[in-house]
Amino acid sequence: DIQMTQSPSSVSASVGDTVSITCRASQDISTWLAWYQQKPGQAPKLLIYVASTLQSGVPSRFSGSGSGTEFTLTISSLRPEDFATYYCQQAHTFPRTFGPGTKVDLK
């Protein structure tokens, strides 16, 4: 299985800050990477797919980059509704695997 890691595991930030989350894959997955946002008590929501393409309806303050084994999710001008846990997921190989998550909370 492809192992996914994320850093940091948590980050404290203020409204208006820019936050970056790193996701690493244990092998080359090209750009087959997705990012999800999950709020407490809710299902995950797709934000970005194929590393950098914004899902329809997702605000442009979310952006993704990277290829190969290292990827980044950046949230610019953090808004109150962005405080959540973020997961990366590889779509290169089965079984699909997710990162352990990064919690973004209010400083």
Place this chain on the structure above:
Amino acid sequence: QVQLQESGPGLVKPSETLSVTCTVSGDSMDSSYWTWIRQPPGKALEWIGYIYNGRVTKYNPSLESRLTLSADTSKNQVSLKLTSLTAADTAIYYCARDRALIRGGTDAFDVWGQGTMVTVSS
């Protein structure tokens, strides 16, 4: 608009079999990869497997010996059966659509149900 709705038993005893159903509305059962994903309380997401075209399945090797996915296209439902349950199977079970690409394959889970919590306990 595609919607998914899971239903499950809530509480299951150890060693018993879990059955969970996902009702699909707004999409064809035959052209999408209907996927099960679970999340133990406070933990990360785990891909369980998918069913495609009503009969083609792919399972997580870690669960394959205990898992059966099936579909009833007449009812627009996909179902999960997991046998020999232990406390480690306690989780929220989500149904999701793994979006199919025109050239084959899939790229992301773009539609999710709200999930159904399953607790394994005597």
